[in-house]
Amino acid sequence: MKSMPKPFLPLFRFMVVTALLILALAVWKTPWNWPNVRNLIVFASLAVLSESLPVPLPKGGFVTVTYAMFFAATVSFPDGVVCVVAAVAGLLVFGKEVKGDPLYKRVFNAAQFVVSSTAGLLVVLLSGLRAFRLTPFSVGVYVIATLAHMLVNIAIVTVALGLLQGKSSKAIWSSNIRWAVPNFLTLAPLGLLVALVYQNYGVLGLILLVLPLLISRHSFRLYMDMRQNYLDTVEALVQALEAKDAYTSGHSGRVADLSARMAEALGLSEERTEFIKYAAVLHDVGKIGVSEQVLNKPGRLTDDEWQEVQSHPVVGESIVKKITFLFDVGLVIRHHHEHYDGSGYPDRLVGEAIPLESRIIAVADSFDAITSNRSYRKGKSRDEAITELRHVAGTQLDPRLVAILIKILGEEEKCARVKKCALGEMQQT
Known part of the structure; x- marks a missing residue:
């Protein structure tokens, strides 16, 4: 537990104490006859299996069908069974996705499962329903x-992520709502189906229901692995490119990080932010077709050499467009060297006609290029880079986006000073 971030500690303690009190009361109230013990074993096993076999999402993160098991238990069994199933699912999860996770994460997840399940359980109990049934009234209760x-x-989850990541609770809330609503609305009917099958056909019926779900999960996992392999291949091209030019090592990663932070500052959705990160990582992939002599030339480029360099956005687009799920990324790559006043390349687009994603990457790319060492000059300081960005705002770069990056850099510098001061105080004491 030593690795737990301090801002997260009060919430962790509150959740664990609350969950333990709920769990103790629920276990005490429940008559532990054989049917309840059997139900606990069956659904705790299914919940642990579900939580241990998450499905990866295209934009990162995972989703499970565990809520279906929680919901089936909520509408079918006494309090103690429901709460113990929820706690066990959080604590006994296994698999490579959770390998290396700190213990406090499992404990918090278990507590969170117990408290969340109790919220749904209270609705069922207050309605007067004591057994699973499918009537208009009961369905209404189950929806609530x-x-x-x-x-x-x-x-x-919103409060926890805000404390752990230092992000805006509003942004996290809206992101979680967007992902959680369809997930819960899909899994609740599945939970009712699980409860109905178990009530009528017992464990054998559940096995026949779960097997197709496991097969579907395996098939989707194979698809996601293949998709990741495609992306890894393209990223290998970026690494190969950066290996050709020692001065640009790490450039794409830094541009991706700055671009993502600008997207978050603009309030763009999580999906669009992730899309921008992909495009930023791959924005210079077309330079794989530019000769090493040109990339590392210390002096002024000839017209032919400059034309070769200017071809890299189009080459990059052609590389990425061949990967179906990155097709739109290719368009962003094509236009990341367009200038706000129309003097850029390859299509001389003007202002808002340039995709927003391309304009974001252009600002981040320019800042990193100015502050990085190159074969023909030494990198400049952050303040000098900001001065240059202000100078080209409205001509080469979108002025609104330049202002956003400067604000981000200012906040970053302020945060660094605060941390440095705090470290100094700690050392003095």
Whole structure:
């Protein structure tokens, strides 16, 4: 637990204490006869299996069908079974996706599962329903229970991520709402189906229901692995390019990081921010077709050499467009050297006609190029780079985006000073 960030500690303690109190009360109230013990074993096993086999999302992160098991337990069993199933699913999760995770993460997830499940369970209990049934009234109750579980879950995760990542709670909330709503609305009917099958056909029926889900999950995993292999191949091209030019080593990664932070500052969606990161990582991939002599030439380029360099956005587009799921990224790469006043290349687009993603990357690319050492000059300081960016704002670069980057850099410098001062105080004491 020593690695736990300090800002997260109060929330962690509150969640664990709350979950333990709920768990103790629920276990005490539940009559532990054989049917309840059997139900606990069956659904705890399914919940652990579901949580341990997450499905990777195209934009990063994972999703599981664990809520379907929680919901089936909520509408079918006493409090103690529901809460213990939730706790076990968080604590006993296994698999390569969680390998190396700190213990506090499992404990917090278990507590979060218990508290969120209790929110849905309270709705069911307050309605007077004591057994699973499918009637208009019960379905209405189950919908409200799903919403209660979802809102409590999102609220807890939002606060936790805000404390762990230092991000705006508003941005995290909107992002979680966007992903969680379809996930919960899809899994709640699946949970009802699980409850119905278990009620009528027992464990054998559940096995027949879960097997197709596992096969589907395996097929999707194979697709995601193939997709990642495609992306790894393209990123290998970037590494090969940067190996040709020692001065640009790490350039694409730095541009991707700055571009993503600018996208977040603009309030762009998580999906669009991730899209911009992909494009930024690959923005110079077309330089693989530019000779090493030209890339590393210390003096002024000839007209033919400059024309060769200017071809790299189009070459990059042609490389990336061959990968179906990166097709739109190619368009962004093509236009990342367009100038705001129309003097750029290859298509001399003007202002808002240049894709926003390309304009963002252009600003980040310019800043990193100015501050990096090159074969023909030494990199400049941050302040000098900011002065240059201001000078070309409105001509080469989008002035609004230049202002956003300068604000980000200012906040970064302020944060660095605060940390340095705090470190000095710690050393003095």
